[in-house]
Amino acid sequence: MVMFNDAYEGKKVVVTGHTGFKGTWLTRWLTLLGAEVMGISDGIPTNPSMFEILGLEYTIHNRIMDIRQAEPISKALLEFQPDYVFHLAAQAIVSTSYSDPLGTISTNVIGTANVLDAIRQLPGACTAVIITSDKCYENVEWEWGYRETDHLGGKDIYSASKGAAEIIFHAYFNSFLKHRPEIRIASARAGNVIGGGDWAKDRIIVDSVLSWSNRQPVQIRSPEATRPWQHVLEPLSGYLWLGASLATNARLNGESFNFGPRAEQSRRVVDLISDLFEYWQQDFNCYQITGNVPFHEAGLLKLNCDKALFYLKWEPTLFYDECVRMVGEWYAGFYMQKQNVRELTQKQIELYMHLAKERGSRWILSN
Template identity: 25%
Template sequence: MTKKCAFITGITGMVGSHLADFLLANTDWDIVGMCRWRSPLDNIAHLVPLINRKERLRLVYGDLRDSDSIDHVVKESKPDYVFHLAAQSFPQTSFTSPLDTYETNIQGTSRILEALRQHRRDAVIHVCASSEVFGRVPKEKLPINEDCTFHPASPYAISKVGTDLVGRFYAEAYQMTIMTTRMFTHTGPRRGDVFAESTFAKQIAMIEKELIPPVVKVGNLNSLRTVADVRDAVRAYYLLVTHHPIPGEFYNIGGTYSCTIESLLNYLISLSPRKNEIRIEVDPERLRPIDADLQVPDTAKFEKHTGWKPEISFEQTMKDLLDYWRERINQSAAFLTR
């Protein structure tokens, strides 16, 4: 019997790399990971021996902005399962590079799905949108369910509205098995340092190593977020495509621990032996023109369908994130202070 093949776009990112780890540990599937030729391999460095031995995991090079490359990798990999995770994923950057964000996220999704329609129409496909599509939500609509109106608060969020709608269009128009997710805040080891909780953890690790003064620079600390662990997130994505997938469905997924960004920062600081020395300073460059400040999900629909529930505690996630940055900082001092 031929083994199943999973195709992961954005395998070198935080989520893609953890998804590869999960699938390698919990399935016998072969995995094809798409990345750009210049993508850093730090997040999958521990998987390089498998790649070199051509053992279950291989990389293919493609760019969401290049239709020919996307067509080639889909035709070559012939996946049974597709996890479309690749994106320009940083909201702050989208304010200065909106067109690149739209091109990568909206048109890139369309290119992936069109290639699949042409070459692998029967694949089970996950299109990853974002909770940012809901944007500015009034308090009376919390927790946010799937029927909440889209009110995007950044070009990134607008691009993810497009991603969401393109996925649902292909499911309905071409009878493809495509499900869309709106994952709320998820973090943990390998989280990029442009995101709030990860830059906090990195700065604390640099303070502990005496590479910077004991000051953590921050943006808006008033946003309310519900935090999930990335390892719970990838388990949810696996269940999405394997547990009675329903073409065209869309789901909110997220954690159960809600707090302000300020509370999250204070918890990270409390884990440091230098907690009594650390000060907090607002950096205007870290502030967005507008912010999605109430991000609390109603995940009942997804939980009812799959039985999924988050298992990793907020405290464990924060500890693992800080330890990840401590390890990286111990290995090298060459880090930007962003």
């Protein structure tokens, strides 16, 4: 199958935040696409770690460094001379932004600026995708999806840091990078991403599987909170297609794109947990409602992805039940069935690509 116009085969690709949840899935997919990957991260963020389980440190250039330190980042990119950069490194936990606001701001804002400045210093051609979050929007909890032109901002430090990262991206583009035709750059926004291999704290899927692995009900704070859940491979396909398209289409330079699931994917937290528990095949109560909300959480937040559809012809592939099945089978395979997770992960990527081809996704049919 031809994927992403074969844009990544034999190319050098930098992934920042490569040891995290989304970064690990992206790194594995890029290696399957034939890319030479250099990962930049400040360490292994969780235990267990999907990155370690997959053994990716032995198949890529693994660089441990802090993106808040400008000189090492610049030196690494200058030495590697990447064709593509995907910037995912971030402090991504809302609760942590309350306990460590300055660390969150320095990582998400200064770290992004350091990566952009390192890209600015590259002497040759490079295409970069700066990934932020759906939380970059000023959320007023309206019922329709946020568009790329809506206000940036946030009531909490995490949201504000993501809005600020977007502002820094646009400032670097307009001040420096749009005058460099050999460098092309765009930003991507997504949220409510779920999938196997996530063990970050204060995430509903992670809290659930950890509790269930000990035959305990998960404690949930906001059972009625509604989110448009999407499997991790959905936004990653958007990021990869954006990078491939950006490299050949100058009209996309400096733009921002939302990547989200189908409208019917929105479900309450309590519904998602109940549906996921079916794959656990156990007979205890799967959740308890605590009502304890220690920090502000948005009740509703979804994205309008019409721009990605219009300019990239990108659409999500999975339906809600398929998303839940992939998540449930991954964690059940890890905890209950002791499956080979490397093989399971590759099979899920291959299944996703098969479904995308079957449903006419532009990124897998191009040539």
